[in-house]
Each structure stands twice: as C-alpha cells, then as structure tokens.
Amino acid sequence: MVKKLMIGMMLMIFSCLVSNAYADYPPAYEGRLLFTSYCLICHGPDGKGNGPLSVKMNIKPADLTVTVRTRSDTILKKIISGAGRQTITGRDRHNLISQAMPEWENILSEQEIRSLIAYLRFISTSKHKLMGDxxxxxxxxxxxxxxxxxxxxxxxxxxxxxxxxxxxxxxxxxxxxxxxxxxxxxxxxxxxxxxxxxxxxxxxxxxxxxxxxxxxxxxx
Ligand code: HEC
Ligand code: HEC
Structure with missing residues (x-):
C-alpha cells in the first residue's frame, strides 16, 4: 500500500518535471508577454517610452532601449521590484527613479522579473526585428x-x-x-x-x- 503510494507519487513528480520542461518558455519570450501586459502602457510597444499613458504623465517613462544598457541585472531587479530602501548603488530607489514608475514587488514573482529583464536585454541589444509570431x-x-x-x-x-x-x-x-x-x-x-x-x-x-x-x- 505504502509502496504503491510512493510509486504513484514518484510518477506524479516525474510527470511534473517532464511537463514543466516542455511548458517553460525561454525567459525573453515570457518577458515579452509580461512586458505587453504590465509595462507597454507606459513604456510603449518597443520600450521607447511612448506608451498610450505616457502623454498624460509629467515624468516621462524611460526609453528602456537606451537606459537598460548601462544597468546591471541586480540594479534592474531593484528598479523594477522597488524592493527595500537603500537599494540602488547604496541610494534610495527614489533618488534615482521617481514614484511615477510603479513598484512591482508584490505583483510580479522573482522569476517573472528575471524574464522581464531578459526581454529588456533583448530590446536593448538586438538589431533585428521579430519578423514572425x-x-x-x-x-x-x-x-x-x-x-x-x-x-x-x-x-x-x-x-x-x-x-x-x-x-x-x-x-x-x-x-x-x-x-x-x-x-x-x-x-x-x-x-x-x-x-x-x-x-x-x-x-x-x-x-x-x-x-x-x-x-x-x-x-x-
Ligand atoms: C505607470 C507607468 C509605468 C509602468 C506601467 C511601468 N513603468 Fe517603468 N518607468 C516609468 C517611468 C515614469 C519611469 C522613469 C522614472 C524616472 O525617470 O524617475 C520608469 C522607469 C523604468 C526603468 C528605469 C530606467 C532607467 O533609468 O534605467 C525601468 C528598468 C523600468 N521602468 C521598467 C519597467 C518594467 C519592466 C515595467 C513593467 C513591469 C514598467 N517599467 C512599467 C513608468 C512606468
Ligand atoms: C538533424 C539535426 C538538425 C535539425 C532537426 C535541425 N537542425 Fe538546424 N542545424 C543543425 C546543424 C548541425 C547546424 C550547423 C550547420 C553548420 O553550420 O554546419 C544547424 C544550423 C542551423 C542554423 C544556423 C544557420 C547559420 O546561418 O549558421 C539555424 C538557423 C538552424 N539550424 C535552425 C533550425 C531550425 C529552425 C530547425 C527546426 C525547423 C532546425 N534547425 C532543425 C542541425 C539540425
């Protein structure tokens, strides 16, 4: 009985592992979908800071295709999540980034933020447009x-x-x-x-x- 249960559980774990391996999109791919959902409204479809809300904002959303290049992954994670004070290069996040950029700490998981960063790296380095779906x-x-x-x-x-x-x-x-x-x-x-x-x-x-x-x- 116990043995059967154990085997059953092991099979379940195994099938989870297998299905996960196939269901996991690569980070930049996942990041692109998340970006469209959470960030495009301000930063625009290409990340250039021209989203539909940007015209109504006093502090303009950053052109991420330019700014992201000089930022490390660690700093980007802090900027996006807004987690903790004394965060960015020893300074308060708000010395660097205004309140106009929402804090995503309680909304997005660490993995989702990692995916977003991968996509920001893609839009700020790739010279090539995505030609298809x-x-x-x-x-x-x-x-x-x-x-x-x-x-x-x-x-x-x-x-x-x-x-x-x-x-x-x-x-x-x-x-x-x-x-x-x-x-x-x-x-x-x-x-x-x-x-x-x-x-x-x-x-x-x-x-x-x-x-x-x-x-x-x-x-x-
Ligand atoms: C409500 C509008 C708004 C939304 C939504 C938004 N942002 Fe921003 N973001 C801003 C503004 C405005 C700034 C510039 C703030 C400043 O310069 O003080 C900014 C700045 C940033 C920066 C810093 C740029 C730099 O200086 O290096 C990053 C990175 C960033 N946003 C990423 C994101 C990501 C990723 C998302 C989606 C999860 C997102 N933003 C969603 C408004 C927004
Ligand atoms: C049977 C093995 C095999 C399969 C299946 C295969 N590839 Fe390849 N692919 C290779 C090998 C080997 C190379 C390296 C060729 C070389 O440079 O000698 C390569 C090279 C490439 C390149 C690089 C070409 C370049 O310009 O350097 C692309 C792009 C590519 N494959 C895309 C795909 C895509 C898309 C698929 C699926 C539709 C696919 N491959 C399926 C073996 C495969």
Missing amino acids: PEMGFKLYERYCQACHGLEGEGDGIMTSLIKMEPMDHTNPATMSGLSNEELVQSIENGKGDFMPAWKGIISREKIEALVSYIRLLAN
Missing part, C-alpha cells in the same frame, strides 16, 4: 528543432548524443546578432552543412519566419 515558432521548435538544437537552443539536443554534429548555438548573442533575419530564413529553407536539413516545401514561409523570431528570443 514567436509563439508559433516556439511550438514548431519544440517539435522539430530541439532534437538537434536542444529545447533552449544551446545546440545540445538528443541527436547530438547519437550522431557527431555541432548544431549552431542559438543562445549566443554575438553569433546571432551577426546574422540577418533573411540569412536565418535562408539557412532554414535551404539547410546548412552536412546535417542541418532543408525545410523548404516542408514548412511554410510563414512558419519559418515564426521560427526565426523564436530563435531571436533565445539569444541572451
């Missing part, structure tokens, strides 16, 4: 690309343990920013090297563009 891209990547590229895009998918190959690491911002959207589309359509398959005629152009957008959000 990353949600669609995520679903396709999970099903057809992770076999070689790994779910998080690090190039360590299950196939690499069977066959010697080095799929590109999609999380490397330096290599990724050197490639244009169109170059990525071409590689996916026509294949590359010995093992990267050509997907032209197998998945539509729209889906390939969705995949490129998803890949962009992996680089962080």
Whole structure:
C-alpha cells in the first residue's frame, strides 16, 4: 500500500518535471508577454517610452532601449521590484527613479522579473526585428528543432548524443546578432552543412519566419 503510494507519487513528480520542461518558455519570450501586459502602457510597444499613458504623465517613462544598457541585472531587479530602501548603488530607489514608475514587488514573482529583464536585454541589444509570431515558432521548435538544437537552443539536443554534429548555438548573442533575419530564413529553407536539413516545401514561409523570431528570443 505504502509502496504503491510512493510509486504513484514518484510518477506524479516525474510527470511534473517532464511537463514543466516542455511548458517553460525561454525567459525573453515570457518577458515579452509580461512586458505587453504590465509595462507597454507606459513604456510603449518597443520600450521607447511612448506608451498610450505616457502623454498624460509629467515624468516621462524611460526609453528602456537606451537606459537598460548601462544597468546591471541586480540594479534592474531593484528598479523594477522597488524592493527595500537603500537599494540602488547604496541610494534610495527614489533618488534615482521617481514614484511615477510603479513598484512591482508584490505583483510580479522573482522569476517573472528575471524574464522581464531578459526581454529588456533583448530590446536593448538586438538589431533585428521579430519578423514572425514567436509563439508559433516556439511550438514548431519544440517539435522539430530541439532534437538537434536542444529545447533552449544551446545546440545540445538528443541527436547530438547519437550522431557527431555541432548544431549552431542559438543562445549566443554575438553569433546571432551577426546574422540577418533573411540569412536565418535562408539557412532554414535551404539547410546548412552536412546535417542541418532543408525545410523548404516542408514548412511554410510563414512558419519559418515564426521560427526565426523564436530563435531571436533565445539569444541572451
Ligand atoms: C505607470 C507607468 C509605468 C509602468 C506601467 C511601468 N513603468 Fe517603468 N518607468 C516609468 C517611468 C515614469 C519611469 C522613469 C522614472 C524616472 O525617470 O524617475 C520608469 C522607469 C523604468 C526603468 C528605469 C530606467 C532607467 O533609468 O534605467 C525601468 C528598468 C523600468 N521602468 C521598467 C519597467 C518594467 C519592466 C515595467 C513593467 C513591469 C514598467 N517599467 C512599467 C513608468 C512606468
Ligand atoms: C538533424 C539535426 C538538425 C535539425 C532537426 C535541425 N537542425 Fe538546424 N542545424 C543543425 C546543424 C548541425 C547546424 C550547423 C550547420 C553548420 O553550420 O554546419 C544547424 C544550423 C542551423 C542554423 C544556423 C544557420 C547559420 O546561418 O549558421 C539555424 C538557423 C538552424 N539550424 C535552425 C533550425 C531550425 C529552425 C530547425 C527546426 C525547423 C532546425 N534547425 C532543425 C542541425 C539540425
């Protein structure tokens, strides 16, 4: 009886682990959705500070594509959460950031704030626009690309343990920013090297563009 219960519990834990591994969006992807929901109203769709509410505000929302570059993750976390006094480089948060920026400590979890920071890093470093729907891209990547590229895009998918190959690491911002959207589309359509398959005629152009957008959000 006890043993059966134990096995049952272990199976439950195991299935949680498995389903979590698949349900977890990469941080910048998740951050983009959270940003749209909580931040866009002031900071605008591109983070440039031109959200619909900004015209009515005396203190203008920051252009995050500029300011975020000079801020560490730790400082950003403090700015966003508003947690504690004496927080930012030893100074009160409000010496640096006015009350016009809400404090999110009790609204967003630590993980959500981490995801937001990943997305802020994306919008302040990526030269490339998202050309398609990353949600669609995520679903396709999970099903057809992770076999070689790994779910998080690090190039360590299950196939690499069977066959010697080095799929590109999609999380490397330096290599990724050197490639244009169109170059990525071409590689996916026509294949590359010995093992990267050509997907032209197998998945539509729209889906390939969705995949490129998803890949962009992996680089962080
Ligand atoms: C009600 C409007 C409003 C909302 C909503 C809002 N912000 Fe802000 N935010 C501001 C304003 C205004 C400033 C500039 C404050 C200042 O300069 O004193 C700011 C500043 C910031 C800064 C600091 C910029 C710097 O100087 O480096 C960050 C980071 C930031 N916001 C992130 C976010 C994130 C992430 C969200 C969503 C979770 C968010 N904001 C939601 C109004 C808002
Ligand atoms: C059978 C393994 C395999 C599968 C499946 C696979 N890839 Fe690849 N991919 C590779 C390998 C290996 C490379 C490195 C090719 C090279 O540079 O020699 C690569 C490279 C790439 C590149 C980089 C091209 C460049 O310009 O450097 C992109 C983008 C890419 N793959 C996207 C995808 C997408 C999207 C999918 C799913 C639709 C996918 N791959 C599925 C193995 C695979």
